Amino acid sequence: MNHAAKTEMLAVNLAGIQMRTPIIGASGTFGNGEEYDDFVDWDYVGGISVKGLTVEPRNGNHGRRIAETPAGIMNCVGLQNPGIEVFVNEILPRIRVYKTPIIVNINGNTVEDYIKITEMLAGAEVAGIEVNISCPNTKHGCMAFGVNPGSAALVTREVRKRAKVPVIVKLSPNVTDIAEIAQAVEAAGADAVSLINTLLGMAIDTKTWKPVLGNLTGGLSGPAIKPVAVRMVWQVAQAVKIPVIGLGGISSALDAIEFFLAGASAVQVGTANFVNPKIMNEIACGLCSYLEEHDLQHYSQLVGKINVGGN
Template sequence: MTNLKINAMGLEFKNPVLSASGTYGFGQEFSEIYDVSVLGGICSKGLTLRERNGNTGIRLWETPMGLMNSIGLQNPGVECFINDELPRMKSYNTVVVANLGGHCDEDYFEGIYMLNETDVDLIELNISCPNVKSGGMAFGIKSAVAYEIVSKVRHICKKPLMVKLSPNAENIPEMAVACEAAGADGISLINTIQALAVDIKNRKAVFDNIYAGLSGPCVKPIALRMVRDAAKAVKIPVCGLGGIMSSDDVIEFIMAGATLVQVGTGNFIKPDIVPDIVRGLSEFMDREGIKSLDEIRGII
């Protein structure tokens, strides 16, 4: 029999397939479509210390084989998440991941202190946020800056810590090594790629913020390259995401070195895509005589 279980970062995942932050809310809407306990884990909507209303104007824009978004981290804030959303997420009988962002060190620290006192299983630290005290450059662009914030968070964080990397980083392998050296238990990548959409009729950018994040199948080849580069550079587990739409895509990421994966844009295109992916993964392993994903991980 095939074994889809994954032991990583001190946790047991029933399978390697997680929902990606920002594409699954907190799971409630999807729980009305299928049994979300089929997931290996659920990543929360991106959280900030305080509630955010998000960006104005158009927020989603379809592109060929992709989706652009400019949500602006709209979320209820950490305290509301803990009181209103987390109890329901824990009832889904899967690993619960809190995705936490911040615009300065203090935002991260306060959020971590609050999440420490909950039964969240894993914290995914989003270092793609602009650092307001450093002129707006994201924490995740320069390895030295990433090392500094991750090491500070690691010092106070009582939970397993997975750091989500930006594809806009200057050097992905160096960034992965810096996060590992700073004490991260795992890394996830890629986040969305900065992109531009133009409204030629009105002669302006589609989004109020000009640039937006591109995701979906069109970014998968880039994501695979970056996941492979990161997995070759570190010993900690890598969680791969970027354009996963099928079990075959999952296999590609695992062969590139991923231990876990996340499904994002696919949830918008086909809301019940995850059960299909998990089923297809098991069927592929049966068909190919693969007993454990360890047999094919990182073979590329």
């Protein structure tokens, strides 16, 4: 299959963001894209969700920030980033050359922080805003907004009022009913939702009896969380009309296909980028082969097509 045939099978307009493929680099795992420039063919990268940004620069958490787990990792990076001004003035002009949509992952301790960062992005040439209300590794704000329908809706409404581009709200799996939160942010104006962020976890060193991570707890990601993510995407896709972006443990084309069948209109790839920096390209090409084998012309023919009858 040639290049043009592949991109024809994968192109999508997601909530107003025109993408060459439905495969996006997940925030915090794909840097600002530059780190992967030697490895990826940008034609197959649907978009980059850049590392989470805050109004002011942040150093992140002290101590150990990453620990391996069976089939995944736990991290407590704590939103280390150079601040929105440096991003807009220095980083954004450099990464625009990749000609792939740049989605800005925004974070805050307060609603005012989310408002300010959105206003600071008003003149920037970005494709979308991903509102992170689900980071489990900060002491204030962020995930606190995402675990309650009222506060999730409040942040969404304030960002949507000011944003010049589509607004994607990133949901936390650390809730009882994720569909309820998704419906609340949809009603508040979200153009799409992405899910899931990491699952709150902990590890203890049995030699020292101390927590392994500097922040005591951390967010679990990677293949270990995939079944939870697929289940949540399936629940949310049935509950809302806006597009759902699925992520959590995707490390192959077949993993991505599971998310499409569950109802995701696009996917993000996170931890798998650390294992194989070419993984997004491999997923895109694997997806095309699967479509060809199944006599399908476009990946959207998979979206929501889970067959729940006759198990």
